Amino acid sequence: MFSAPGKAFVAGGYLVLDPKYRAFVIALSSRMYAHAHVEKEAAKYTEVCVKSPQFAEGEWCYKIDLSRPDLAQEIHGRHNPFVKSTIDVVLLYLAPKQNKRITITIFSDPEYHSQKDSTPKTSKTGLKTLYYHSQPIHKVAKTGLGSSAGLVACLTTALLSCFSESFDVKKETTLTRIHNLAQVAHCHAQGKIGSGFDVAAATFGSIVYRRFDPQLVNKVIESWKNDDLVQLVDNTDWKIEHTKCCLPPGIKLLMGDIVGGSETPKLVSKVLEWRKKEPERSLEVWTHLNTNNMRLIESLEKLQDTSKIQPETYKLSLRSLVEGNKSGFSDVVSSIRGIRRYMKIMTQESGAEIEPDQQTELLDYCMSLKGVLGGVVPGAGGYDAVCLLVAEDAIPEVVERTKDLSVTWLNLREQETGIREEDVSSFIGLL
Numbered sequence: 001m002f003s004a005p006g007k008a009f010v011a012g013g014y015l016v017l018d019p020k021y022r023a024f025v026i027a028l029s030s031r032m033y034a035h036a037h038v039e040k041e042a043a044k045y046t047e048v049c050v051k052s053p054q055f056a057e058g059e060w061c062y063k064i065d066l067s068r069p070d071l072a073q074e075i076h077g078r079h080n081p082f083v084k085s086t087i088d089v090v091l092l093y094l095a096p097k098q099n100k101r102i103t104i105t106i107f108s109d110p111e112y113h114s115q116k117d118s119t120p121k122t123s124k125t126g127l128k129t130l131y132y133h134s135q136p137i138h139k140v141a142k143t144g145l146g147s148s149a150g151l152v153a154c155l156t157t158a159l160l161s162c163f164s165e166s167f168d169v170k171k172e173t174t175l176t177r178i179h180n181l182a183q184v185a186h187c188h189a190q191g192k193i194g195s196g197f198d199v200a201a202a203t204f205g206s207i208v209y210r211r212f213d214p215q216l217v218n219k220v221i222e223s224w225k226n227d228d229l230v231q232l233v234d235n236t237d238w239k240i241e242h243t244k245c246c247l248p249p250g251i252k253l254l255m256g257d258i259v260g261g262s263e264t265p266k267l268v269s270k271v272l273e274w275r276k277k278e279p280e281r282s283l284e285v286w287t288h289l290n291t292n293n294m295r296l297i298e299s300l301e302k303l304q305d306t307s308k309i310q311p312e313t314y315k316l317s318l319r320s321l322v323e324g325n326k327s328g329f330s331d332v333v334s335s336i337r338g339i340r341r342y343m344k345i346m347t348q349e350s351g352a353e354i355e356p357d358q359q360t361e362l363l364d365y366c367m368s369l370k371g372v373l374g375g376v377v378p379g380a381g382g383y384d385a386v387c388l389l390v391a392e393d394a395i396p397e398v399v400e401r402t403k404d405l406s407v408t409w410l411n412l413r414e415q416e417t418g419i420r421e422e423d424v425s426s427f428i429g430l431l
């Protein structure tokens with residue numbers, strides 16, 4: 001069994017669409033899991049069944065003739081573009097000769113979806129609680145952790161593992177292969193090439209990310225040839241960057257769910273329109289925004305170093321932070337203020353509601369609380385969520401002081417690892 005984490009996109013929304021800029025994505029403790037079971041048999045066709053028992057009608061089974069895998073059909077007539085595309089891409093890449101029956105079971109942690117109309121069920125060991133929804137997956141509201149990226153990343157991993165005797169996700173080459181295949185599958189399913197930060201975080205964990213050239217993936221999707229895909233996945237420099245980066249000790253991420261929603265594609269198209277219409281002004285805003293994004297990353301790295309080199313000094317600064325003295329963390333505080341200032345300018349000048357007034361008010365209030373380094377509207381922004389960087393010991397007070405506001409803090413924390421192997425025994429009773 002393998003799993004992939006959800007994400008919080010803390011810095012670099014929009015800019016990450018351009019490979020000139022880098023972004024910071026935090027991997028979260030909510031994960032998506034894929035368990036594979038393989039039966040080798042001399043059947044006339046290959047069968048891949050993907051089950052997602054937490055959702056109504058959550059079963060997609062494909063009968064595949066290995067000489068024409070492009071003609072694979074779902075036997076109930078159901079559609080799950082992300083499942084189908086992942087199977088298509090992995091089979092095009094592997095071009096297997098021997099038929100197999102594969103069953104893959106998907107589980108997802110509670111924070112990915114709204115828990116409305118769902119029932120909890122706990123494993124025999126009591127270690128795992130999952131929510132079972134009365135609606136099919138496409139009708140259940142998402143919270144923005146990147147469910148499709150998590151699904152594609154862990155399904156790609158589980159499928160690859162079915163065709164390899166010595167599969168090891170701890171190896172860098174294996175992770176890169178998973179990442180490259182998952183990016184192709186995700187783009188193909190979406191019908192467009194995004195920046196891919198969500199797939200990269202699902203694979204590599206908390207990272208500073210620079211995107212790939214969309215043409216690389218476009219060409220392979222157009223040609224749909226095994227040779228081209230193998231060349232792209234195993235022998236091409238994607239020129240991406242995925243440098244590990246995580247929060248310093250004692251600093252935690254709080255993700256707040258806001259009642260409301262935004263449509264990312266609409267926000268993105270408004271911002272890109274503004275960029276076209278006002279090239280000079282938008283470049284100026286993006287340059288300032290990028291300076292602050294990079295300052296945030298650098299200051300977090302510096303704190304990480306201080307915590308190792310001068311642990312006592314660091315502990316004292318953390319304690320002062322909880323008491324309301326933020327001076328040991330002033331670079332983080334001022335870079336987050338800078339990020340927000342330019343996100344707000346982008347909101348006002350592009351007309352895209354990236355940091356709407358309602359969010360500004362909430363974030364300003366949260367940033368005035370003891371122990372809070374800062375907060376942003378993550379990703380594309382809008383009315384979906386906020387995230388804060390907070391001293392761990394200040395969290396109970398932050399929760400208390402925001403209890404009457406329109407925000408629900410999710411039960412999440414940073415978990416910096418990307419794809420990893422899981423112990424299936426925690427799922428006994430659910431599998």
Ligand SMILES: Nc1ncnc2c1ncn2[C@@H]1O[C@H](COP(=O)(O)OP(=O)(O)O)[C@@H](O)[C@H]1O
Nearest residue numbers: 052080082106108137138142146147148149151
């Ligand atoms: N647990 C799951 N089981 C099966 N399919 C899933 C699951 N989670 C996500 N998906 C697929 O991903 C789609 C959601 O993708 P998308 O709309 O891009 O949302 P997100 O922003 O969360 O990635 C679902 O409609 C479904 O096709």
Ligand SMILES: C[C@@](O)(CCOP(=O)(O)OP(=O)(O)O)CC(=O)O
Nearest residue numbers: 009013014016194195264379380381
């Ligand atoms: C604007 C963006 O840079 C980031 C969007 O980030 P979100 O995390 O808001 O996205 P969804 O998970 O699709 O809702 C577009 C991109 O990079 O693809």
